[in-house]
Amino acid sequence: xxxxxxxxxxxxxxxxxxxxxxxxxxxxxxxxxxxxxxxxxxxxxxxxxxxxxxxxxxxxxxxxxxxxxxxxxxxxxxxxxxxxxxxxxxxxxxxxxxxxxxxxxxxxxxxxxxxxxxxxxxxxxxxxxxxxxxxxxxxxxxxxxxxxxxxxxxxxxxxxxxxxxxxxxxxxxxxxxxxxxxxxxxxxxxxxxxxxxxxxxxxxxxxxxxxx
Numbered sequence: 001x002x003x004x005x006x007x008x009x010x011x012x013x014x015x016x017x018x019x020x021x022x023x024x025x026x027x028x029x030x031x032x033x034x035x036x037x038x039x040x041x042x043x044x045x046x047x048x049x050x051x052x053x054x055x056x057x058x059x060x061x062x063x064x065x066x067x068x069x070x071x072x073x074x075x076x077x078x079x080x081x082x083x084x085x086x087x088x089x090x091x092x093x094x095x096x097x098x099x100x101x102x103x104x105x106x107x108x109x110x111x112x113x114x115x116x117x118x119x120x121x122x123x124x125x126x127x128x129x130x131x132x133x134x135x136x137x138x139x140x141x142x143x144x145x146x147x148x149x150x151x152x153x154x155x156x157x158x159x160x161x162x163x164x165x166x167x168x169x170x171x172x173x174x175x176x177x178x179x180x181x182x183x184x185x186x187x188x189x190x191x192x193x194x195x196x197x198x199x200x201x202x203x204x205x206x207x208x209x210x211x212x
Contacts (some may be wrong), residue, residue, distance in 0.1 A: 005023060007023070016039060016049060018165065020037060024037065037049060051153060052154055052157075054150060054151075055080050055137050055138065055141070056078050056079050056080050057081045057082075057134075058079035058081070059083045060099065061086055061095075062084055062091035062094070063091030079114065080114065081114065081115055081130070081133050082115070083126070084096050084117070085119050086121075087118025087119055087120050087125060088122075088125070096117070100116045115129075115133050117129055184201060184202070185198075
């Protein structure tokens with residue numbers, strides 16, 4: 001069967017909801033062989049997926065300038081497969097040309113030649129190739145040891161993100177509305193103290209170490 005779950009990002013940057021990783025681990029433990037995660041959008045707000053998914057498919061639409069925007073934002077640096085959907089519409093060939101040129105010298109993360117091709121969900125054009133490319137990339141991940149490397153990076157990123165979230169909640173709960181923070185706010189607003197110095201005072205008050 002197929003299980004579909006929509007999750008709100010609730011303003012979180014990176015394109016994913018906080019609980020996406022938790023649900024992914026649950027589905028993986030339940031034995032689902034294939035888990036598809038769709039991010040909230042494009043550009044720099046959609047790159048956290050690279051630290052969670054084994055294979056990242058970047059889907060662009062023709063005629064919207066998304067290809068150029070994706071190149072500028074660095075979104076293509078996280079893609080393992082690049083697809084131009086609605087390939088039967090005007091502008092699809094130009095979008096493919098721009099995207100293929102971007103990968104002329106290989107992928108930023110490795111030396112593979114990234115597949116860039118068109119699909120059309122209505123007619124089914126290119127869907128068989130997409131399936132084949134997904135299988136091919138999985139074999140490459142398994143044969144080269146890249147799968148283990150990516151999952152280690154994903155685990156590290158998830159742990160650090162969880163620590164940041166926990167610290168953020170703790171500091172916010174401890175200092176929200178307190179006179180100490182209120183005094184710092186007044187001093188920063190009056191240009192008597194820099195925001196960075198105020199941050200250091202809050203960190204020291206929580207017995208944390210600033211290593212920036």
